Amino acid sequence: MTHSEGNNPLRVLIAGGGIAGLTAAIALCLQGHDVQVFEQSSLLRHTTASGNAVFCAPNCTVLLNRLGIDLAQERGLAYGGAKFLDSDCDVLHFERTSDEQRASWIAEWYLISRVDLHNALRRTALERGVKIHTSASIQSIDPEKATMTIAADLPRSHELDNNSNNNNNHTHTQSTSSNNSNGTSTTTIPGTLIIGADGVHSATRTHIVRTPSHEAPTVFSSGACCYRFLIPTATLQNNPITSIFVEKPQGVFVHCAGEDRRLVMYPCSLGETMNCVAIVPTAEVGEIKRGRTDYDQVANKMQLKAHFAHFAQPIQQLLDMVPDDGIRLYDLFDMEDLPSLIRDKAVLIGDAGHPFQPHIGQGAAQAIEDACALGVVMSRDATPESVPARLQLWQSLRKERVSKVMALTRARKQPAYWNKTQPKGDKGLAEAYAYCIHHNAWTNAEEQLKAWEGGKVAARGSS
Numbered sequence: 001m002t003h004s005e006g007n008n009p010l011r012v013l014i015a016g017g018g019i020a021g022l023t024a025a026i027a028l029c030l031q032g033h034d035v036q037v038f039e040q041s042s043l044l045r046h047t048t049a050s051g052n053a054v055f056c057a058p059n060c061t062v063l064l065n066r067l068g069i070d071l072a073q074e075r076g077l078a079y080g081g082a083k084f085l086d087s088d089c090d091v092l093h094f095e096r097t098s099d100e101q102r103a104s105w106i107a108e109w110y111l112i113s114r115v116d117l118h119n120a121l122r123r124t125a126l127e128r129g130v131k132i133h134t135s136a137s138i139q140s141i142d143p144e145k146a147t148m149t150i151a152a153d154l155p156r157s158h159e160l161d162n163n164s165n166n167n168n169n170h171t172h173t174q175s176t177s178s179n180n181s182n183g184t185s186t187t188t189i190p191g192t193l194i195i196g197a198d199g200v201h202s203a204t205r206t207h208i209v210r211t212p213s214h215e216a217p218t219v220f221s222s223g224a225c226c227y228r229f230l231i232p233t234a235t236l237q238n239n240p241i242t243s244i245f246v247e248k249p250q251g252v253f254v255h256c257a258g259e260d261r262r263l264v265m266y267p268c269s270l271g272e273t274m275n276c277v278a279i280v281p282t283a284e285v286g287e288i289k290r291g292r293t294d295y296d297q298v299a300n301k302m303q304l305k306a307h308f309a310h311f312a313q314p315i316q317q318l319l320d321m322v323p324d325d326g327i328r329l330y331d332l333f334d335m336e337d338l339p340s341l342i343r344d345k346a347v348l349i350g351d352a353g354h355p356f357q358p359h360i361g362q363g364a365a366q367a368i369e370d371a372c373a374l375g376v377v378m379s380r381d382a383t384p385e386s387v388p389a390r391l392q393l394w395q396s397l398r399k400e401r402v403s404k405v406m407a408l409t410r411a412r413k414q415p416a417y418w419n420k421t422q423p424k425g426d427k428g429l430a431e432a433y434a435y436c437i438h439h440n441a442w443t444n445a446e447e448q449l450k451a452w453e454g455g456k457v458a459a460r461g462s463s
């Protein structure tokens, strides 16, 4: 059934144009809904960010495939195994991915640069007809009325490639502008479904959920922070001391861990670049200034080197290769599990609902699972009246799984598993992956939606 034959499409307003927001936009557009994304930035940081790559495990890839995105075409590199080193750079364990393991996966496992992933999502969203507004900062939302209020006048849609049909006419016809008590102007836009996908420092979170003590939920530092940087793979390979970090064939994830800090690296961009993440205790770094996005803290190379001064020569030489101006410092945040991710006609997805630390590489994957399950549950025949009940169904699919993956992530915070007491590898990590990577959030949501619809039909029949 098309919308012209039946219901009107939902009018979906999404706060945030990151991985979660763009994925939800594509999934909901596929159902024929009218979708707009409001992103506070110019989106430039997503297309130029350095030191930033993502592990797309099979539970993530299988969903991107359903959206028409093939990471092999986006410079993704197939994951080929994991190598564990201690701080002396002695190999504790090295396991290459076997053909048997690969055959058991529901989709391929890719290592991909965040820029490449974001570009693929943005391009696909625009091709599907999503309207993306940039420089649009969400101030508040009203879950009951399903409205979204943004700062200043409604910005023009971003001039983006493939965006020739993009215009704001529909938005402008129904929005209202007003002035705040502090004199700044705002625009309120009506919708039928509001999605908070505005990341770890979410502005929408506080309107959707309160803690049991009725306070607004807040994020806190996990006690660890990370430096991120990129090194050309060829530079590492051409030096006989650092070539131990480059395996052939490529795609190997390398952990080099001491007692309370570690350096993790894996290749991305078809293997041209090594994405490196150095995780250290925040107490040793001192105060990390919290910018609105956390992406703009340029870090000091000498400070980075000092954290790893007791590591062996290969790490010293690797750190010498880091470009002086190419290091970013991020705090790693955590948050108590929220009592609910939904309220009336509004929902929190991705880091806005559950900020992920990087320890098992599932943050983007869980954001994409949230988004795709939402797209399935808000099927083509969804009406505005059915949105709250459908969000209840979505929450029943997502909340428990996300809490479990969060718990598995937190358990991996301590690198104690990776030192010499565990010569046979990281069993806890293997168990965590076993829970995460075999789940297909799309087919699971389809099955549960079918059961839910069947239950409604049965209830109607029996009344």
Ligand SMILES: Cc1cc2nc3c(=O)[nH]c(=O)nc-3n(C[C@H](O)[C@H](O)[C@H](O)COP(=O)(O)OP(=O)(O)OC[C@H]3O[C@@H](n4cnc5c(N)ncnc54)[C@H](O)[C@@H]3O)c2cc1C
Residues within 6 Å of the ligand: 015, 016, 017, 018, 019, 020, 021, 038, 039, 040, 041, 053, 054, 055, 056, 136, 137, 138, 139, 197, 198, 199, 200, 201, 202, 203, 226, 228, 277, 293, 330, 332, 349, 350, 351, 352, 355, 356, 357, 358, 360, 361, 362, 363, 364, 365, 366, 367
């Ligand atoms: C060091 C590190 C390594 C990681 N590695 C991995 C990995 O290998 N694999 C993996 O799956 N995950 C990984 N993660 C986690 C992953 O990056 C996040 O879970 C994921 O990016 C969440 O996506 P999101 O769209 O929810 O949030 P974001 O990507 O943060 O996007 C939120 C968007 O909302 C916008 N926004 C914010 N406030 C507003 C506002 N008021 N109005 C409008 N727009 C707003 C922001 O500008 C941003 O564009 C890692 C995280 C870290 C910190």
